[in-house]
Amino acid sequence: MFRRIKKAFSKFIDKASSLLFSREQLLDLIDEFKFELVSNDVAYDVAEEIAAKLVEAVENKIVKDKETLMDFLKKTIKSYFDSVEPINIFYEASKTKPYIIVFLGVNGVGKTTTIAKTAVLFKEKGFKPLMVAADTFRAGAQEQLRVHGERTGIPVFMGKYGADPASIAFDAIRHAETRGYDVVLIDTAGRMHTDSNLVDELRKIIRVAKPHRKILVVDALTGNDAIEQAVFFDKAVGVDAVIVTKVDAYEQGGVPLSIVYSIRKPIIMIGVGQGYKDLKPFNIDEFLDKILPIK
Numbered sequence: 001m002f003r004r005i006k007k008a009f010s011k012f013i014d015k016a017s018s019l020l021f022s023r024e025q026l027l028d029l030i031d032e033f034k035f036e037l038v039s040n041d042v043a044y045d046v047a048e049e050i051a052a053k054l055v056e057a058v059e060n061k062i063v064k065d066k067e068t069l070m071d072f073l074k075k076t077i078k079s080y081f082d083s084v085e086p087i088n089i090f091y092e093a094s095k096t097k098p099y100i101i102v103f104l105g106v107n108g109v110g111k112t113t114t115i116a117k118t119a120v121l122f123k124e125k126g127f128k129p130l131m132v133a134a135d136t137f138r139a140g141a142q143e144q145l146r147v148h149g150e151r152t153g154i155p156v157f158m159g160k161y162g163a164d165p166a167s168i169a170f171d172a173i174r175h176a177e178t179r180g181y182d183v184v185l186i187d188t189a190g191r192m193h194t195d196s197n198l199v200d201e202l203r204k205i206i207r208v209a210k211p212h213r214k215i216l217v218v219d220a221l222t223g224n225d226a227i228e229q230a231v232f233f234d235k236a237v238g239v240d241a242v243i244v245t246k247v248d249a250y251e252q253g254g255v256p257l258s259i260v261y262s263i264r265k266p267i268i269m270i271g272v273g274q275g276y277k278d279l280k281p282f283n284i285d286e287f288l289d290k291i292l293p294i295k
């Protein structure tokens with residue numbers, strides 16, 4: 001996990017230290033480091049910003065040895081994550097009933113599995129969740145959620161194939177209200193994120209379901225595509241928070257930072273495997289410990 005970005009940081013920190021922080025040589029090295037970050041899925045704008053801040057810190061002698069460089073990198077990266085408003089869906093759900101989440105994301109990113117994992121987390125915390133199959137475009141999507149429901153023992157509200165997804169969401173919420181469900185987790189279609197019909201469909205679901213949160217699911221392994229999807233969905237329908245999947249198999253490491261930088265929304269959880277328990281809260285300090293070399 002995050003092996004490649006960690007290697008890039010280690011290489012840069014070691015080289016910078018061996019140059020004894022000679023200003024001229026360091027400037028070239030910072031430029032090289034910037035592209036190393038970009039090749040590890042750090043969006044160009046943020047890589048450039050980090051590089052510019054680093055040059056300034058060197059000029060001002062804030063960064064003058066290995067220790068101050070490590071400290072600088074840690075604080076700078078952390079500041080991007082700290083500048084976004086955190087969201088705690090479990091706390092929010094304890095205040096509102098039923099608490100409604102609409103999940104967004106393109107096909108294949110692990111959205112359906114993530115909904116099941118999230119439902120399992122809610123159940124473990126004592127909530128009564130309902131999963132809703134509102135992707136009526138692909139028959140397989142409904143079936144997939146039904147299977148997750150069977151395996152996890154969490155009920156699934158199914159709509160008919162081809163039915164209006166917004167009306168399914170509406171019926172599901174009424175059903176949740178009358179049956180005493182605490183949390184409603186709505187799956188949506190994810191065909192081609194550039195499809196304008198999809199955007200209209202999502203907008204309608206959101207208008208009808210009035211979700212408390214819209215959570216985007218992206219696959220870390222898709223790198224720049226994940227960042228583009230975040231920008232696209234945020235512009236199209238507004239994203240409140242992001243879950244990044246397949247982090248267990250992800251080595252580049254730049255996706256979380258790039259997403260937070262690009263849409264200024266928090267990463268709330270990460271998928272770390274295929275099992276239902278493999279969804280963890282995203283913790284910035286743990287993330288920094290994994291991507292930055294230890295002393």
Ligand SMILES: Nc1nc2c(ncn2[C@@H]2O[C@H](COP(=O)(O)OP(=O)(O)OP(=O)(O)O)[C@@H](O)[C@H]2O)c(=O)[nH]1
Pocket residue numbers: 105106107108109110111112113114141144190245246247248249270271272273274278
């Ligand atoms: N290693 C790993 N695999 C994951 C993770 N999350 C999901 N997957 C796998 O990714 C594959 C796709 O997941 P789905 O949930 O079917 O994806 P989806 O976005 O619903 O895709 P569509 O059904 O095509 O819309 C499945 O094999 C999942 O088990 C994760 O965090 N780590």
